[in-house]
Every structure is written in structure tokens, then in C-alpha cells.
Amino acid sequence: MKVLRLIGLTLIIVLASAWLTSGAMAASAADGAVLRVSLQAPAGALKMGDTPDFLGAVTNLGPQPVQGLVVYLSLVSLAPGNEHPVDLEDWSAQKAVRLDRLNPGATDFRNWGMRLIAAGKYGVALTVVDPREPRPIVSDLVPFEIQPKATLVAGRVLPVAIGEPLLIVLLWGGMVFYNSRCYHKQKPEGLG
Amino acid sequence: MNPGLILVKRELQEDFKASRGAVFLVIATLVLSAFAVLLVSNTELSLLDNAQAVYMMAGIIIALAALVAVIRGSDGFAGERDRQTLEPLLLAPINGPGLAAAKLCGILFSWLTLFILAIPYLWAVGNTGQNLLAAITYLFLAGTLIVVGFGGAALALSARLKTFKGVLSLGLTMLLLLGSPVLLGPSLRQSAVGRVLDLANPFAAALNTLDSVIIDSQGLAWQLLRLAVMVSYAVVILWWLYAATRRLEP
Amino acid sequence: MSAIEIQELKKSFEGHPVLHGVSLAVSHGDIYGFLGPNGSGKTTTLRILLGIIPPDAGKVAVLGLDPAASGPQLRRRVNALPESHGLYGWMSALSYLVFFGGLYGMELSGGDYRARLRQVGLDPDDSRPIRTFSRGMKQRLGISRAMINDPEVLFLDEPTNGLDPRGRREIHDLLLQLNRVRNLTIMISTHILDDVERLCNRIAILDHGLVRYEGPVHPEAGGHPRYRFHLENEGMIPSPWDFPGISLLDRQDSWITCAIEGRSPAEAINTLITAGLPIVEAAAVTDNLEALYLDHTTGGAL
Numbered sequence: 001m002k003v004l005r006l007i008g009l010t011l012i013i014v015l016a017s018a019w020l021t022s023g024a025m026a027a028s029a030a031d032g033a034v035l036r037v038s039l040q041a042p043a044g045a046l047k048m049g050d051t052p053d054f055l056g057a058v059t060n061l062g063p064q065p066v067q068g069l070v071v072y073l074s075l076v077s078l079a080p081g082n083e084h085p086v087d088l089e090d091w092s093a094q095k096a097v098r099l100d101r102l103n104p105g106a107t108d109f110r111n112w113g114m115r116l117i118a119a120g121k122y123g124v125a126l127t128v129v130d131p132r133e134p135r136p137i138v139s140d141l142v143p144f145e146i147q148p149k150a151t152l153v154a155g156r157v158l159p160v161a162i163g164e165p166l167l168i169v170l171l172w173g174g175m176v177f178y179n180s181r182c183y184h185k186q187k188p189e190g191l192g
Numbered sequence: 193m194n195p196g197l198i199l200v201k202r203e204l205q206e207d208f209k210a211s212r213g214a215v216f217l218v219i220a221t222l223v224l225s226a227f228a229v230l231l232v233s234n235t236e237l238s239l240l241d242n243a244q245a246v247y248m249m250a251g252i253i254i255a256l257a258a259l260v261a262v263i264r265g266s267d268g269f270a271g272e273r274d275r276q277t278l279e280p281l282l283l284a285p286i287n288g289p290g291l292a293a294a295k296l297c298g299i300l301f302s303w304l305t306l307f308i309l310a311i312p313y314l315w316a317v318g319n320t321g322q323n324l325l326a327a328i329t330y331l332f333l334a335g336t337l338i339v340v341g342f343g344g345a346a347l348a349l350s351a352r353l354k355t356f357k358g359v360l361s362l363g364l365t366m367l368l369l370l371g372s373p374v375l376l377g378p379s380l381r382q383s384a385v386g387r388v389l390d391l392a393n394p395f396a397a398a399l400n401t402l403d404s405v406i407i408d409s410q411g412l413a414w415q416l417l418r419l420a421v422m423v424s425y426a427v428v429i430l431w432w433l434y435a436a437t438r439r440l441e442p
Numbered sequence: 443m444s445a446i447e448i449q450e451l452k453k454s455f456e457g458h459p460v461l462h463g464v465s466l467a468v469s470h471g472d473i474y475g476f477l478g479p480n481g482s483g484k485t486t487t488l489r490i491l492l493g494i495i496p497p498d499a500g501k502v503a504v505l506g507l508d509p510a511a512s513g514p515q516l517r518r519r520v521n522a523l524p525e526s527h528g529l530y531g532w533m534s535a536l537s538y539l540v541f542f543g544g545l546y547g548m549e550l551s552g553g554d555y556r557a558r559l560r561q562v563g564l565d566p567d568d569s570r571p572i573r574t575f576s577r578g579m580k581q582r583l584g585i586s587r588a589m590i591n592d593p594e595v596l597f598l599d600e601p602t603n604g605l606d607p608r609g610r611r612e613i614h615d616l617l618l619q620l621n622r623v624r625n626l627t628i629m630i631s632t633h634i635l636d637d638v639e640r641l642c643n644r645i646a647i648l649d650h651g652l653v654r655y656e657g658p659v660h661p662e663a664g665g666h667p668r669y670r671f672h673l674e675n676e677g678m679i680p681s682p683w684d685f686p687g688i689s690l691l692d693r694q695d696s697w698i699t700c701a702i703e704g705r706s707p708a709e710a711i712n713t714l715i716t717a718g719l720p721i722v723e724a725a726a727v728t729d730n731l732e733a734l735y736l737d738h739t740t741g742g743a744l
Contacts, residue, residue: 202541277530279528283494284545286545287514441494
């Protein structure tokens with residue numbers, strides 16, 4: 001009798017768990033919202049000042065349309081020992097978009113433009129948030145390197161920095177010298 | 193030739209023949225050169241840092257312009273009074289506001305000279321950066337309004353007060369008072385009081401305009417309110433200058 | 443109509459009264475002396491006459507114009523040399539004159555400016571800055587500047603201050619010449635009684651903001667300047683005395699005192715010497731003017 005009671009209790013627990021689990025999966029299966037997101041770096045070397053486009057793609061793999069997706073770009077510096085997030089304020093004018101509706105099987109392709117402000121190693125990723133899903137979906141981190149560009153050329157700055165004050169002093173000194181030469185040629189002081 | 197133009201010509205000649213203008217230009221170019229040479233040590237600034245450097249250089253130029261406007265304006269009438277050269281001018285058939293206009297033109301020419309000398313520095317520092325042409329354009333615009341404001345105010349004080357030293361100390365105090373809020377930290381400037389101070393301060397308006405144009409790459413529409421603040425100050429000060437010089441005394 | 447008319451002129455500075463009711467009149471062609479101690483109000487009066495400062499009360503007219511109301515218009519017809527020259531030390535004499543000529547709207551040629559500098563004894567080709575000039579040269583340049591617009595009335599404040607005797611004499615001769623040739627009305631504010639004796643035909647003595655005396659320089663001698671001449675030989679004094687314009691007032695040993703009318707002292711001396719008087723010394727008689735001044739002023743330095 002005790003054995004039968006024990007078997008029955010075990011059976012209830014297993015069936016209940018199975019039911020609970022199958023309900024979540026069902027909900028999942030019943031909604032059908034499965035998204036795939038990818039990001040592709042531009043080809044070729046990148047340097048400071050360039051304005052490349054990163055190609056992003058968000059695909060609806062599920063059977064139902066999805067609405068109100070928020071897609072946004074994230075940038076991190078991968079400088080060894082100094083990894084940190086980068087504020088996209090000055091790098092990108094369009095950091096996030098909202099997709100009203102993405103039909104089943106449809107892909108939203110979008111160019112994410114950036115202005116490469118500073119040299120270094122970086123990683124960029126595209127994130128999609130579905131308000132009905134608890135977990136955002138993130139693309140692979142796309143690493144890229146920005147080559148430095150000399151924004152200050154010593155050969156341009158130094159001639160100006162040295163030349164201008166020197167020019168003014170020479171012009172002024174020349175004028176003073178010229179005037180003093182003229183004075184020495186004048187007659188002696190008059191009466192009075 | 194028009195008496196006003198004759199007076200302006202004399203102001204310009206005095207700048208160089210009496211050496212006061214040449215001395216100031218040498219000092220100003222040395223300051224800009226020192227700043228430029230400091231920057232050269234770090235040739236791989238980010239674009240943002242490069243824009244920041246151009247902004248800082250433009251800020252130094254505006255500060256030098258305001259300073260020369262206060263010094264020249266203070267000397268305008270009080271200095272002539274100290275040197276006892278004002279009375280013969282008052283004997284001429286030219287009225288006080290006419291004299292003041294000529295002196296203000298002289299101050300503006302000094303600013304123009306400083307601006308022209310500053311362009312090569314800005315080009316050298318910011319040529320491969322961002323917004324250089326906009327920086328030069330707005331520097332000229334804001335600088336001119338600042339010089340009219342501070343120069344006009346100093347001239348008005350100079351017309352009423354007796355000695356150059358007295359006017360100069362008052363003028364420099366005015367410059368410091370208007371310049372000091374700019375030194376407040378960003379959080380204080382973002383407070384309600386800080387924003388009102390910024391808005392009502394022509395010096396801050398000039399610097400914020402340069403920040404907006406050079407660093408944030410914002411266009412004319414963003415600058416209209418600040419330009420309006422600077423223009424309003426200039427208009428009020430010109431009216432004050434007119435009233436203060438209607439009856440000039442030796 | 444007088445060249446200058448002042449009636450009951452009053453002026454205060456910061457509540458402190460300087461002029462208490464000054465009244466005087468200057469006729470066209472007069473050389474009018476304006477005497478008084480420091481602080482008596484002379485410079486204030488001159489500045490009011492020029493329209494530089496307004497009066498508090500009273501009537502002022504220069505060439506029929508109210509200086510306070512018609513300042514710029516009046517200043518085209520008058521000019522002044524202030525006590526401080528007000529010269530720009532960095533300019534040359536010629537450029538200084540050209541600058542002021544332009545301010546007055548004078549359409550003069552380069553030759554005209556040069557002639558005006560020569561007229562006051564300055565070299566127009568001297569391109570030295572004015573700050574290197576002697577005081578006398580600066581004074582001459584100041585007078586040249588004051589004459590740039592060919593004024594009808596000239597105001598001078600201490601025009602011979604700091605000059606040596608030769609410099610003072612040259613300025614006197616220049617002013618007398620301008621008065622004679624152009625009928626220029628001159629109002630001189632000065633402390634130097636010898637200048638008044640030589641130049642002026644009428645004076646006003648100002649003290650504590652009021653005119654204490656207004657009239658001829660020498661009321662006893664009918665307003666004519668007096669000179670004492672020392673003769674080498676007292677027996678050479680002609681009798682009868684017959685020199686038009688030179689009245690014999692007194693003789694004592696080898697000294698004679700004369701009043702001179704209608705001619706300059708230099709001309710009078712020349713006339714007497716030509717007539718055979720052996721004049722070895724000549725001196726203006728100032729003791730009466732000094733007494734007149736001291737009688738009408740109280741305290742204060744000259």
C-alpha cells in the first residue's frame with residue numbers, strides 16, 4: 001500500500017512537471033517569435049575620420065509577424081587592458097531604430113553609419129529587443145581596427161607658431177629703425 | 193575726408209606708430225604659438241580632441257579680443273584725459289558720439305587684425321579636423337559682437353570716469369565677472385541658475401556657440417538664441433555709449 | 443554786438459560753486475586779458491565759452507551764438523590753446539597739423555600746411571616726433587593748431603607758460619601780428635603780468651568766481667601800456683615832446699616814463715631812437731598792474 005502511494009505521488013509530480021514544461025514550450029511554439037540578428041563590418045582598412053557603414057540584418061524566423069522591435073548599436077573599446085564601453089554620441093547620428101512590424105520570413109537590412117573619431121581596437125554589436133521576450137538577442141561582436149591619422153602636423157604648426165610672432169617683431173622693428181634713421185637726418189632742434 | 197574717418201585713421205596709426213598695437217599683437221601671437229606648440233607634442237589626437245583643441249584656441253582668441261577691447265576702450269577717453277590730449281579733440285567741431293564711434297572703429301580694426309593673424313593658427317591646428325570653416329566664420333561673428341560689447345562698455349565707462357586706471361580696473365572686473373561663470377563645472381552650469389547665467393552672459397554665449405559649432409557640429413538654427421543674446425548686449429551697450437558721450441568733459 | 447558776452451554766469455561742480463555770476467564783454471579785435479589766482483574760475487569760464495561744459499545759469503554768447511546750444515557750429519569759428527598743449531607725442535608737426543586741419547574740414551594743400559608751420563617758426567620738414575620738441579616748439583605748434591581753422595576768436599590759456607624770455611617775446615609778436623593783420627579777437631588767461639602789459643588792451647580780474655575788475659590795463663594812463671626808458675644822456679630829451687602816440691608822463695634824471703598808444707612798444711622805441719634819443723634800456727611799467735591785481739584779489743598764488 002505504501003509502495004502504491006509512493007508510485008502514485010511520483011507519477012503526479014512527473015506528469016505535472018511535464019505539463020508545465022510543455023506549456024512554456026507551447027507558448028513559445030504558439031507565438032513563433034524567433035529572431036536572427038547579424039552585423040557585418042565594411043571591407044577594407046579603416047582610419048580616423050572615415051564614415052563607414054556597418055550592414056545590419058534582422059530576420060523574423062517565426063511563423064507570426066513581430067511588432068515594436070527596438071534595434072540598437074553598441075560599441076566597446078577593445079584596447080588591451082583598457083576595455084570600456086564607448087558613448088556613441090559623437091560617433092553615430094543614428095544609434096537606435098524601432099521596427100514597427102517584421103513579417104514572418106522578412107529581413108530588415110539597414111546600414112549603420114559611423115564616424116570614426118579615435119584610433120584603436122573596437123568591437124560593435126547589434127542588439128534586438130522584443131518587448132514580449134525576456135531576453136534580447138545580440139549579434140556576434142564584430143571586431144575592427146581604426147588606424148590613426150595625424151590630426152596635427154608639426155610641419156604645418158611649427159612654421160606658423162614660430163613665423164608669425166617673428167614676422168610681427170621684424171615688421172615693427174623695421175618701422176622703428178626706419179623712423180629713427182629719418183630722425184637722425186633732421187636739422188637740429190629749433191629755437192624756443 | 194570725413195572727420196570720423198580721419199579720427200579712425202589716427203587711431204590705427206597710433207596703434208603702430210605709438211607701438212601699443214604692435215606690442216599687443218606680439219603678445220597675442222606668442223600666446224597662440226605657445227598653445228599650438230603644446231598641441232604638436234600630441235599629433236595623434238582623436239577627431240574629438242582635435243575639435244576640442246580648435247575650440248580651445250578659438251576660446252583663447254575670443255578672450256584676447258575681449259581683453260584688448262577692454263584695454264583700448266578704457267584708454268579711449270580716460271587715457272586721452274590723462275595724457276591731456278582730449279581737450280583739443282573736444283575743441284574740434286565733432287560731437288562726443290562721433291568721437292566714440294571713431295574709437296570703437298579703431299578697436300574693431302584691432303580685433304580684425306587679431307582675427308586675421310589667428311586664421312593661420314586655426315588652419316594649422318584644425319585643417320585635418322572637423323568644422324574648420326564654420327569655426328572661423330562663427331569666431332568672426334561672435335568675436336565681433338564681443339568686441340563691440342566689451343569695447344563699447346569700456347568706452348562708455350571711460351567717458352564718465354576720470355582716470356585710465358580707474359576705468360581699466362572696473363573694465364577688467366566686468367570681464368572677470370562675465371567670464372567666471374564659464375569656469376563653473378558642467379553640473380553647475382546645467383542647473384537652472386547655471387543655465388540662466390549662461391544665457392544672460394554674452395561671453396558664455398560666444399563660447400557655447402563655438403562649442404556647438406566646432407565640437408557638436410550644430411548648424412545656424414542652434415545658434416540663433418545665443419547670437420540674439422550677444423546682439424542684444426551689443427545694442428544696449430551702443431545705446432549706453434551714445435548716452436554717455438553726448439556730453440564729454442575734459 | 444560784442445565778440446564775447448557773458449552775463450551773470452554761474453557754474454558749480456559737485457555742489458561746489460566755482461562761478462558766482464561772472465559778467466564781462468569783449469569787443470571784436472580786443473586782446474583781452476583774463477587774470478585771477480588759481481581756482482578763481484578762469485579755465486571754467488573758457489570751457490563754457492567754448493561749449494565744452496554747460497553753464498548752470500546765466501547768458502553766454504560768442505559771436506552771437508550760445509556755446510551750449512551751438513557747440514560744433516561755434517567751434518568752426520573759434521579755437522583755443524589749452525594750458526596743456528594736448529599734442530600727440532608720436533606724431534610729427536606736419537602730420538599733427540594735417541590731422542587737425544582734416545577734423546576742421548579745412549581743404550588745405552600740403553604747401554598751405556607747410557606755410558602755416560613756417561609762420562610759427564617751425565620747420566615743416568622736421569619729421570621728428572613731437573615728444574622730442576622743446577616746450578617753445580610745442581607751444582608754437584599748439585598755436586598753429588589753434589589757428590588752423592582761421593578763427594575769429596582765439597582763446598589762450600597760459601600761452602607763454604614755461605617759455606624763456608626770447609620764446610615769450612616771439613609768441614607775443616606772433617599774437618600781435620595776428621591781431622593786427624586779421625583783426626583777431628584774443629582772450630588770454632595768464633598769470634604773467636608782463637604778457638598782459640605787452641599784449642592786452644583790456645582785462646578782467648577774476649577772484650572767487652566773480653569779476654572784481656573789468657576795464658583798461660592801465661586805468662590811470664587811459665589804458666595804454668607804459669614804458670620807462672633809460673637815456674645815456676638826460677640832456678637829449680627833446681623839448682617840446684612831439685611824438686604822436688607816445689606821451690611823456692614823467693621824467694626823473696635820465697629816466698623817462700611814456701604811455702604808448704596805437705603802436706607796439708617796439709615801434710615806439712624805434713621812433714624814439716630814430717629821433718635821436720640815446721635809449722640804452724627799456725622796461726615795461728608793471729607796478730600799477732600788479733597793484734591793481736593785488737588790490738582786487740584776496741590770497742591765492744599768482
